[in-house]
Amino acid sequence: MSKPGPSMHRELASALKQQAKRAGERAPSVRGADWRTATVTAENGDGTVDADGIDDIRCLETYSQPAVDDVIVITQSSSGNWLALGRTTTADPDWTPLTLAAGYTNPGHGYTASYLREGRRIWMRGRIGPTSGTIADGDTLATIPTAIRPGVAVAWAVARDAATMPAVCRLEITAAGVLRTFQSSALPQWVGLDGISYTI
DSSP states (O other), X not given: OOOOOHHHHHHHHHHHHHHHHHHHHHOHHHHOOEEEEEEEEEEOSSXXXXXXXXXXXXXXXXXXXXXXXXXEEXXXXXXXXEXXXXXXXXXXXXXXXXXXXXXXXXXXXSOBSEEEXXXXXXXXXXXXXXXXXXXXXXXXXXXXXXXXOOXXXXXXXXXXXXXXXXXXXXXXXXXXXXXXXXXXXXXXXXXEOTTOEEEO
């Protein structure tokens, strides 16, 4: 039986080298830390998410409101542990005007009534007033879009015109998305949404 020639030894050595390289590229212990984007498939309620077939990815404190379908940045340590850094965005977040109920408009001062969505956090700003007169107790000012409605009714004390003191009244959003205000006497000429925030 003849011995393998030098060229066969070189080919075998090259094949083993390539195999080791491929294994190293897949092994975090060899490769070191790594990061990539992934889509959340489950929010586990314990500070972890599942994404792209990876289970129990620990979330950073700054990513405190994960949701299914979030596109997030995940990173892996050299020991193989995964960490979710937070969600990514495909567009510059911007304020979206609310569609007001008939008979309501911006009173001519302050921001136009709008909302801004940051993940599961909703912010509002602006002022709403009637086209004439005052805001009736319990009247509907707008219906919030389905995608940003809170799961339960939420309410705030908000600024109003200074016709009465203290210059605040109750504003609420129902689970059905109805934005309305309550003031049984000294009815307001406008109410403000500035500073309202809630999660969905």
